[in-house]
Amino acid sequence: MENILLMLAHPRYEKSLSNKALIEAARQLPCVMVHDLYELYPDFNINVEHEHALLLQHGIIIWQYPLYMYSPPAILKQWMDLVLEHGWAHGAGGRNLENKLLLNAVTTGGSGDSYGPQGFNRYRLEVLLRPLEQTARLCRMVWLPVFTVQGTFLLGPEQLNRYGLLYRRALQRLSMRDFDPAGIRNHAFLNEWIESGEQRCAHD
Amino acid sequence: MIDTFLYQALIYLAAAVICVPVAKRLGMGSVLGYLAAGIVIGPSGLGFIGQEGRDIMHFAEFGVVMMLFLVGLELEPAHFWNMRRRIVGLGGLQLAATSCVLGSGLYAIGFNWQAAVAAGIALSMSSTAMVLQNLKEKGLSTTAAGRSAFGVLLFQDIAVIPLLALLPFLALNRASVPTANHGGMSAGLPGWLQACTVLCAITAVVAMGRYVIVPLLRIVARAGLRELCVAGSLLIVIATACLMKLVGLSPALGAFLAGVVLANSEFRHELESDIEPFKGLLLGLFFIAVGASINSSLIAERPLLEFGLVAAIIAAKALVLAVAGRIFKLSFDQNSIFAVSLSQVGEFAFVLFAFMGTLGILPGEWIDILMAATALSMAVTPVLLLAQECLILPRFGTRQTDERPGDRVDVTNAVIIAGFSAFGSTVGRFLRANGVEATILDNDSDQVELLRKMGFRVYYGDATRLDMLHSAGAADAAILIIAIDDPATNCTLAEIARKHFPHLTVMSRARNNFGAYALMENGVDLVYRECLDASVRLGIDALVKLGFRRYSATRAGQKFIIYDEAALHKLARHRHDEKAYIYTTRQEIQLQEELLSNDRTAAHGINDHAWESDCCPRDQ
Ligand SMILES: Cc1cc2nc3c(=O)[nH]c(=O)nc-3n(C[C@H](O)[C@H](O)[C@H](O)COP(=O)(O)O)c2cc1C
Numbered sequence: 001m002e003n004i005l006l007m008l009a010h011p012r013y014e015k016s017l018s019n020k021a022l023i024e025a026a027r028q029l030p031c032v033m034v035h036d037l038y039e040l041y042p043d044f045n046i047n048v049e050h051e052h053a054l055l056l057q058h059g060i061i062i063w064q065y066p067l068y069m070y071s072p073p074a075i076l077k078q079w080m081d082l083v084l085e086h087g088w089a090h091g092a093g094g095r096n097l098e099n100k101l102l103l104n105a106v107t108t109g110g111s112g113d114s115y116g117p118q119g120f121n122r123y124r125l126e127v128l129l130r131p132l133e134q135t136a137r138l139c140r141m142v143w144l145p146v147f148t149v150q151g152t153f154l155l156g157p158e159q160l161n162r163y164g165l166l167y168r169r170a171l172q173r174l175s176m177r178d179f180d181p182a183g184i185r186n187h188a189f190l191n192e193w194i195e196s197g198e199q200r201c202a203h204d
Numbered sequence: 205m206i207d208t209f210l211y212q213a214l215i216y217l218a219a220a221v222i223c224v225p226v227a228k229r230l231g232m233g234s235v236l237g238y239l240a241a242g243i244v245i246g247p248s249g250l251g252f253i254g255q256e257g258r259d260i261m262h263f264a265e266f267g268v269v270m271m272l273f274l275v276g277l278e279l280e281p282a283h284f285w286n287m288r289r290r291i292v293g294l295g296g297l298q299l300a301a302t303s304c305v306l307g308s309g310l311y312a313i314g315f316n317w318q319a320a321v322a323a324g325i326a327l328s329m330s331s332t333a334m335v336l337q338n339l340k341e342k343g344l345s346t347t348a349a350g351r352s353a354f355g356v357l358l359f360q361d362i363a364v365i366p367l368l369a370l371l372p373f374l375a376l377n378r379a380s381v382p383t384a385n386h387g388g389m390s391a392g393l394p395g396w397l398q399a400c401t402v403l404c405a406i407t408a409v410v411a412m413g414r415y416v417i418v419p420l421l422r423i424v425a426r427a428g429l430r431e432l433c434v435a436g437s438l439l440i441v442i443a444t445a446c447l448m449k450l451v452g453l454s455p456a457l458g459a460f461l462a463g464v465v466l467a468n469s470e471f472r473h474e475l476e477s478d479i480e481p482f483k484g485l486l487l488g489l490f491f492i493a494v495g496a497s498i499n500s501s502l503i504a505e506r507p508l509l510e511f512g513l514v515a516a517i518i519a520a521k522a523l524v525l526a527v528a529g530r531i532f533k534l535s536f537d538q539n540s541i542f543a544v545s546l547s548q549v550g551e552f553a554f555v556l557f558a559f560m561g562t563l564g565i566l567p568g569e570w571i572d573i574l575m576a577a578t579a580l581s582m583a584v585t586p587v588l589l590l591a592q593e594c595l596i597l598p599r600f601g602t603r604q605t606d607e608r609p610g611d612r613v614d615v616t617n618a619v620i621i622a623g624f625s626a627f628g629s630t631v632g633r634f635l636r637a638n639g640v641e642a643t644i645l646d647n648d649s650d651q652v653e654l655l656r657k658m659g660f661r662v663y664y665g666d667a668t669r670l671d672m673l674h675s676a677g678a679a680d681a682a683i684l685i686i687a688i689d690d691p692a693t694n695c696t697l698a699e700i701a702r703k704h705f706p707h708l709t710v711m712s713r714a715r716n717n718f719g720a721y722a723l724m725e726n727g728v729d730l731v732y733r734e735c736l737d738a739s740v741r742l743g744i745d746a747l748v749k750l751g752f753r754r755y756s757a758t759r760a761g762q763k764f765i766i767y768d769e770a771a772l773h774k775l776a777r778h779r780h781d782e783k784a785y786i787y788t789t790r791q792e793i794q795l796q797e798e799l800l801s802n803d804r805t806a807a808h809g810i811n812d813h814a815w816e817s818d819c820c821p822r823d824q
Contacts, residue, residue, distance in 0.1 A: 011755055011756075012753075012756070013753055014752070014753050014756065038753065038754070038755035039753060039754045039755060040754075042754045042755040042757070042758035042759070043758060108815065109811075109812030109813070109814065109815035109816070110815035110816055111816060114815065114816055114817075120815070120816060120817050121815065151816070152812055153812035153813055
């Protein structure tokens with residue numbers, strides 16, 4: 001079992017529905033540590049040494065956040081700027097994050113269809129997240145397909161519950177290393193991968 | 205007795221009050237003004253004062269003693285060490301070379317070699333009193349020229365002691381003359397015993413400074429009487445001078461030493477501001493006496509000899525100084541200021557010449573001539589400096605007034621903190637942690653002592669005193685932080701600062717809204733209410749304990765502070781009208797609550813369809 005560091009970046013978590021559903025589901029896994037950035041660093045004064053220590057203790061890192069203006073909320077960027085230091089996370093001697101898995105769990109107001117060349121938001125989500133993906137590569141981390149909850153304003157409690165279960169199942173399998181590293185990259189979203197696995201199980 | 209004293213005081217004061225402002229108006233500096241006043245009232249002028257001028261000069265020499273005490277006070281040992289190259293290198297070079305040049309000149313015009321050496325050395329002294337005053341008035345103290353001049357002067361002042369001790373060896377007829385320790389208690393003792401007494405006296409001054417004077421000053425400070433502090437300061441200077449006289453050393457040197465010893469103490473600025481006015485007055489008196497002592501009949505008899513001598517001496521000194529300055533890599537402008545400002549013969553020459561007279565090294569007639577030349581050269585310097593400023597500098601070079609920032613050791617701190625109890629010390633610690641040293645003033649001597657033990661550089665003194673602020677460097681500082689416990693005192697200080705140091709950015713602590721209004725009325729815009737930030741922080745934590753998200757609570761707290769600050773400025777306008785004040789306060793509180801709750805209750809999720817298409821929401 002690999003430890004999971006679940007970093008949550010939500011500036012208005014008290015009003016959240018989707019992210020809350022995901023977090024509550026994930027919390028039930030003992031291998032998950034929820035690391036609530038806005039709660040810990042309300043003034044953006046990130047404790048870099050502490051963050052480094054946490055990163056070293058975990059093999060899987062998750063950035064979970066609602067999409068705000070096509071990017072993660074500001075504190076995650078602040079975190080990246082301060083914590084992913086040259087010489088520690090990348091560059092000469094910066095191999096501390098090598099081979100760790102990085103998963104982005106993103107909730108968006110827009111639906112899945114709206115993210116695409118024909119859609120209202122014009123770009124596919126993974127395209128919008130390219131800077132994050134490249135950052136992961138720079139730090140020699142393994143970038144996983146994004147886990148998404150989209151069209152959030154259309155989701156009722158039941159659907160949110162289903163997303164929660166799916167998320168928990170995904171984290172569990174990742175933590176057990178129960179996946180084929182090459183195969184997983186064929187999926188555009190982690191949701192697909194875990195659903196296909198579920199179906200396979202159902203077929204068996 | 206009283207009558208003559210009053211009469212004399214009247215003449216001196218009137219002369220000074222009339223001549224000095226006129227001289228300053230004409231751009232000549234105060235020294236020239238005092239000298240002119242002396243010439244006017246002296247025997248060769250209106251003749252208000254006659255031969256007693258010499259006695260006055262003796263008395264006024266005490267001004268030089270005080271000046272050296274102050275010079276010492278400004279010079280912490282570490283600083284002294286930093287300047288060692290300038291002091292010993294440049295100072296030594298100047299003294300040796302100038303003595304050689306002037307000595308050989310005198311030898312050439314027929315002095316015997318002993319007289320030539322002795323007079324050469326005496327003439328190579330420059331006037332600390334005059335040069336420091338001139339440099340300060342022209343704002344040149346911190347330039348390369350100013351600091352080099354300071355080093356040279358310091359070396360000369362120190363060199364006077366061994367010189368006084370060595371002069372007797374040049375006496376023609378050694379048996380018949382007194383020793384260097386003219387009139388001292390150790391006179392007549394064998395050489396090694398004399399050396400011992402000198403050493404003991406110096407040790408005594410150093411030890412007393414540390415273990416007697418500072419505790420004594422603490423007791424005096426605790427009594428809380430202004431005039432007692434002044435008396436204590438004067439006592440220190442006079443006592444040191446007496447002790448030095450007793451063992452036959454120069455009082456000026458002793459005072460200088462005492463100053464250095466006390467430079468590190470918390471009373472530094474207090475002593476400075478207490479002694480400063482006395483020093484100023486006595487130095488003024490000294491310059492007047494110099495002016496009055498210029499023997500015009502002597503000059504009138506042999507004008508060519510006298511003026512020729514002065515010109516030759518000044519030229520030779522300036523030349524040597526310029527060469528020395530070159531060697532020590534001063535730029536052209538700085539070097540010319542350096543050379544001209546030190547080109548006169550100084551007050552210590554009077555002492556040395558007088559001593560040479562008693563030793564019989566020089567004939568009395570020549571002593572008079574050389575003393576007159578000394579006084580004349582002092583009178584000429586301000587004129588030369590003025591000429592240089594108006595004629596030479598604008599034409600050549602770039603008139604650099606400041607050096608590269610790297611080695612300003614003696615520049616005052618940019619920040620002054622008045623009041624160093626809990627509030628001020630927190631500010632001070634924070635600034636220091638960020639590499640900003642502040643000059644700290646506090647008038648609770650127990651507190652000062654405690655803080656000093658904890659390693660803070662705190663000075664004792666009442667910050668609302670103008671002279672105290674001056675010696676703390678308010679004229680050159682950028683920020684004054686007012687952090688005294690008593691709100692009324694803070695207001696007074698703010699008022700003084702605004703009036704006398706309008707360039708200062710004043711930042712003040714305030715106990716509550718009313719304290720803040722009072723400060724704002726005194727022109728302080730940067731007002732920090734003690735209770736505000738800490739209360740809001742507590743409030744934020746309380747909200748978190750009740751289940752609020754920390755980020756939201758923090759933002760709410762920050763906004764609350766901003767709204768409250770804005771309200772403060774609005775309310776300040778109504779503070780004298782109770783009705784309007786209460787009305788506005790209520791309005792403001794209501795507004796604040798509305799603003800904050802808007803933020804809290806806004807339901808941001810309802811706009812999420814906006815990320816779907818730009819038309820209206822799907823049926824929800
Ligand atoms: C300031 C702001 C910016 C947003 N920007 C986007 C966006 O660029 N694209 C999008 O699809 N949704 C956007 N949304 C909608 C959020 O992504 C959505 O409310 C969130 O994912 C819902 O998750 P939650 O219930 O955990 O808050 C934005 C919402 C806010 C408040």
